[in-house]
Amino acid sequence: MNQSRGNPPVVAPSDWGRHGGATPLQMFTKLLVESGDLKLKNKHRLILSRRQTIRGILATTAFGVSSRLWTGCTPNETPNNKTGSSPSGGGKTISMGFIYVGPKDDYGYNQAHAEGKAGVSKLPWVKSVEEANIPETTAVQETMRNMINQDGVTVIFPTSFGYFDPHILKVAQEYPDIQFFHCGGLYQEGKHPKNIASYFGYIDEAEYVAGIVAAHTSKTGKLGFIAAKAIPQVLRNINSFTLGARSVNPKITTQVIFTGDWSLPIKEAEAANSMVDQGIDVLTCHVDSPKVVVETAEKRGVFSSGFHSNQSVLAPKGFLTGAEWDWTTVYSKFAEMVRDGKNVKDGTIPHIIRGGFKEGFCKLSPYGSAVSDKAKKAAEAAKAKFMDGSMVIYQGEIKDNTGKVIIPKGKEYKQQDIELEKMSWLVEGVLGSTK
Amino acid sequence: MTTEIGLWGVPLAIIGGTLRGSVPFLFVSLGECLTEKSGKINLGLEGTLLTGAMSAYAIAYKTGSPWLGVLVAGLAGMALGFIHAWLSQQPKVNDIAVGIAMIIFGSGIAFFLGKPFIQPSAPQLPTFELGAWSNLPPVQSALKISPLLLLGLALAPLMQWFFTSTRWGLYVRAVGDSPDAARAMGISINRVRMLSIVAGSFLAGIGGAYLSLYYPGSWSERISSGQGLMAVALVIFARWNPIQCMYAALLFGGAQAIGPALQSVGVNSYYYLFNASPYILTLAIMIITCSPKKTLSGAPGALGSS
Known part of the structure; x- marks a missing residue:
C-alpha cells in the first residue's frame, strides 16, 4: 500500500490513548489536518481544515439549538390569576400536563385533545401546560421529565398511542408519585407500573x-x-x-x-x-x-x-x-377525582377507563x-x-x-x-x- | 347531482390525477433541472416546497389574493435558494449536505411560521373548466385544470429552448459541464450557479403554492408528503431534460390516483402495492436503461463537484 498516494494515515480507535494524552477529538482534528496537507498531492479536496471543522461543529450546534425552538412549541402556560383563593373544594391546585404528537389546530385528533385541555383549564383550581408536535421518541420522555421537574406537573396526559411503550412505562417508573393517563387501550394489570391509567372512548357510538x-x-x-x-x-x-x-x-x-x-x-x-x-x-x-x-x-x-x-x-x-371526542368532560372528571384525593396508584381511580355518549367521551357535531x-x-x-x-x-x-x-x-x-x-x-x- | 360511471372511473381518475397532482412535481423538477444543469444539486427543494405552500396560503389568506400568494411563494423560495447557493458555493462545502440542512430548515421555518394558518381557509386559485362539453359531472370535475398547470407545461419546452438555443442557456450548460472551459470563456461560475439555484428555487416555491392554493388546497404540515424529494429524483430519471421532466411529472401525478381509484371500483387487495406503483415503475425504468459501460447520458459533467 502506498500511503504517499493520498490515503490519510489510519488511526485505530484503540491507538487514541497512546498519543501523548490527546483526546479523540484532538486526534480526529489532527488527522483531518494531516490529511488536509496531503490534499495538495491528491486532487480530491475532501478534507476540512481544523478551523473549518470547529466552525462546522459550532454551526451545527447552533442549528440544533435553534431547531429545538421551532419544533418544540414552547409550552404556553395558562395564566391563572384566580388561583390564589381556591373555591369550595379541595383547596389545592392541580397541575396537569398535556402532550400531543401533532399540531394542536389540525381539525383532528390533536385539536380534540387541545380543546379538552382548554376546557379543563377553565376550572379555577387547575393549572395546565401543554406541548405539541412531540414525536413518539425519547423526545416525549424529556418533555414529560421537563413538565414534572420544571412545571411541577403531577398529572400527565400523553395523548398519542405510540407514547406508551416504552416511553410512558420508563418515566412512570422513574416518578412513582406522578399519575400518568394514556389515551389508548394498552394498560395491562400487573405488568405495567401502577401509576398509569389508560382511557379511551367508544366514538363508534357517535x-x-x-x-x-x-x-x-x-x-x-x-x-x-x-x-x-x-x-x-x-x-x-x-x-x-x-x-x-x-x-x-x-x-x-x-x-x-x-x-x-x-x-x-x-x-x-x-x-x-x-x-x-x-x-x-x-x-x-x-x-x-x-x-x-x-x-x-x-x-x-x-x-x-x-x-x-x-x-x-x-x-x-x-x-x-360528525363524531367528535369530548375530552373536556373527561379531563374535568379526572381533575375532580384527583382534587378529591383519589389516585391511580392505590386504585381509587381505575386503571382502565372507557366510555361513550353516556360517560361524556364523545358527542355529535352540530x-x-x-x-x-x-x-x-x-x-x-x-x-x-x-x-x-x-x-x-x-x-x-x-x-x-x-x-x-x-x-x-x-x-x-x-x-x-x-x-x-x-x-x-x-x-x-x-x-x-x-x- | 352525481352520476355513476363504474369502471371508467379508473382511467378518468388517472387522467384527473395527472391534471391535478402533477403540478408540484413539474415545477420542482424543472427548478431542479435548471439547478443541476449548472452543476449544483439542491436537495433542499422539499423544504422550499413546504415554505412555498405555507407562505402562499398565509399571504392569500391575509390579502385575499391567491395570485399574490403564488408570487410570494416564489419569492420565499428564492430566499431559501439564495441561502443554499451562498452556502454551497463556499470552498469545501458539500452541496448534498447543505441540501439536507435546507430540507430541515425550510420545513422547520414553514411549520414555525405556518402554525396560525392551519385552521383558516384561504381563497383558492381559479380553474379552467375544460370539461364543460360533457354532461357527466365526474368528467367535468376531472377536466378542471389550474392555470399553473398550463404555465408549467409551457415552461418545459421554453426551458428546453433556453438550454439549447440561447447564449444564457449555453452559459448554464458550460458551467455545469466544464467549469474550466466556462471560466476560460470569461463566465463567472459563481454568478451563473447563484442565478440558476435561485431561479430553480423560485419555481419550487410556486410548486408549493399549488399544493396549498389549488390541490389539495389547504395548508398542513404533511401537505408535501415527500413530493419535493421525489421531484429531485425525477430529474435524474428524466436525464436532465426539461421535456422529459414534464412527462415524468405527469406520470407520477397520475400514478398517485391509481391506488384510491382501484379501491373505489372494488379492487380491494394489495392497495399498498398499487400505492407503490410509481416507485416500482421508476426502478424498472432505471434498471432497463442503465448500462455498466457508460455513465448516465445527459448528466452535467461537473454535477456535484465544485
Whole structure:
C-alpha cells in the first residue's frame, strides 16, 4: 500500500490513548489536518481544515439549538390569576400536563385533545401546560421529565398511542408519585407500573348516529369512508357507521378506501374524488385530519360527515354532522377525582377507563343545514338509547362482507366487550377488504 | 347531482390525477433541472416546497389574493435558494449536505411560521373548466385544470429552448459541464450557479403554492408528503431534460390516483402495492436503461463537484 498516494494515515480507535494524552477529538482534528496537507498531492479536496471543522461543529450546534425552538412549541402556560383563593373544594391546585404528537389546530385528533385541555383549564383550581408536535421518541420522555421537574406537573396526559411503550412505562417508573393517563387501550394489570391509567372512548357510538344521518340524507344510497389503516379502532368506526346507516335503509353500502397512512393529503383528496365519481354522495373518514376530505366533498358538491373535532365551518353546504371526542368532560372528571384525593396508584381511580355518549367521551357535531328534521329526530332517538344504555350496536345476527356469520343470532357484544377491540372484519354492506 | 360511471372511473381518475397532482412535481423538477444543469444539486427543494405552500396560503389568506400568494411563494423560495447557493458555493462545502440542512430548515421555518394558518381557509386559485362539453359531472370535475398547470407545461419546452438555443442557456450548460472551459470563456461560475439555484428555487416555491392554493388546497404540515424529494429524483430519471421532466411529472401525478381509484371500483387487495406503483415503475425504468459501460447520458459533467 502506498500511503504517499493520498490515503490519510489510519488511526485505530484503540491507538487514541497512546498519543501523548490527546483526546479523540484532538486526534480526529489532527488527522483531518494531516490529511488536509496531503490534499495538495491528491486532487480530491475532501478534507476540512481544523478551523473549518470547529466552525462546522459550532454551526451545527447552533442549528440544533435553534431547531429545538421551532419544533418544540414552547409550552404556553395558562395564566391563572384566580388561583390564589381556591373555591369550595379541595383547596389545592392541580397541575396537569398535556402532550400531543401533532399540531394542536389540525381539525383532528390533536385539536380534540387541545380543546379538552382548554376546557379543563377553565376550572379555577387547575393549572395546565401543554406541548405539541412531540414525536413518539425519547423526545416525549424529556418533555414529560421537563413538565414534572420544571412545571411541577403531577398529572400527565400523553395523548398519542405510540407514547406508551416504552416511553410512558420508563418515566412512570422513574416518578412513582406522578399519575400518568394514556389515551389508548394498552394498560395491562400487573405488568405495567401502577401509576398509569389508560382511557379511551367508544366514538363508534357517535359514528353509528352519524351513519343514521348519512342514510337519511344520501340520495344514491352509497356512502364513502376514507380510512388510514385497517386496524381494529378504524374498522370498528367503519362498521358502526355502516350499521347505523343500514338500520335506516338495509340496502345502503359503504365503500371504504384505505390510504395507507394517517396523514396523506393528496391520497385522501384522490380517494374522495374517485368515490364521488362512483356516485357516492356522503363522505366520511378516519384519518388524522379530516380537513382535506371535508373540503374536497364540499368542492365536489356532496355531503360530508366529520371526525375527531368539529369541521362544520369547512363545508357550510354539505356538512351533516360528525363524531367528535369530548375530552373536556373527561379531563374535568379526572381533575375532580384527583382534587378529591383519589389516585391511580392505590386504585381509587381505575386503571382502565372507557366510555361513550353516556360517560361524556364523545358527542355529535352540530347538524348542518342539509340535515332534515326526520333525520335529526331519528339521530336523537338513537342517541337517547345510547344515553340510557339500552342500545347495543353489535347484536346478532351480524355477518361480515364475505357472508360469514361473525356474531350469531341471540348473541350480543356490549361496548365494553374486549372482543370488539380485536375487530378484524368488515360488516355486510361495506365494500372493501382489510387485506 | 352525481352520476355513476363504474369502471371508467379508473382511467378518468388517472387522467384527473395527472391534471391535478402533477403540478408540484413539474415545477420542482424543472427548478431542479435548471439547478443541476449548472452543476449544483439542491436537495433542499422539499423544504422550499413546504415554505412555498405555507407562505402562499398565509399571504392569500391575509390579502385575499391567491395570485399574490403564488408570487410570494416564489419569492420565499428564492430566499431559501439564495441561502443554499451562498452556502454551497463556499470552498469545501458539500452541496448534498447543505441540501439536507435546507430540507430541515425550510420545513422547520414553514411549520414555525405556518402554525396560525392551519385552521383558516384561504381563497383558492381559479380553474379552467375544460370539461364543460360533457354532461357527466365526474368528467367535468376531472377536466378542471389550474392555470399553473398550463404555465408549467409551457415552461418545459421554453426551458428546453433556453438550454439549447440561447447564449444564457449555453452559459448554464458550460458551467455545469466544464467549469474550466466556462471560466476560460470569461463566465463567472459563481454568478451563473447563484442565478440558476435561485431561479430553480423560485419555481419550487410556486410548486408549493399549488399544493396549498389549488390541490389539495389547504395548508398542513404533511401537505408535501415527500413530493419535493421525489421531484429531485425525477430529474435524474428524466436525464436532465426539461421535456422529459414534464412527462415524468405527469406520470407520477397520475400514478398517485391509481391506488384510491382501484379501491373505489372494488379492487380491494394489495392497495399498498398499487400505492407503490410509481416507485416500482421508476426502478424498472432505471434498471432497463442503465448500462455498466457508460455513465448516465445527459448528466452535467461537473454535477456535484465544485
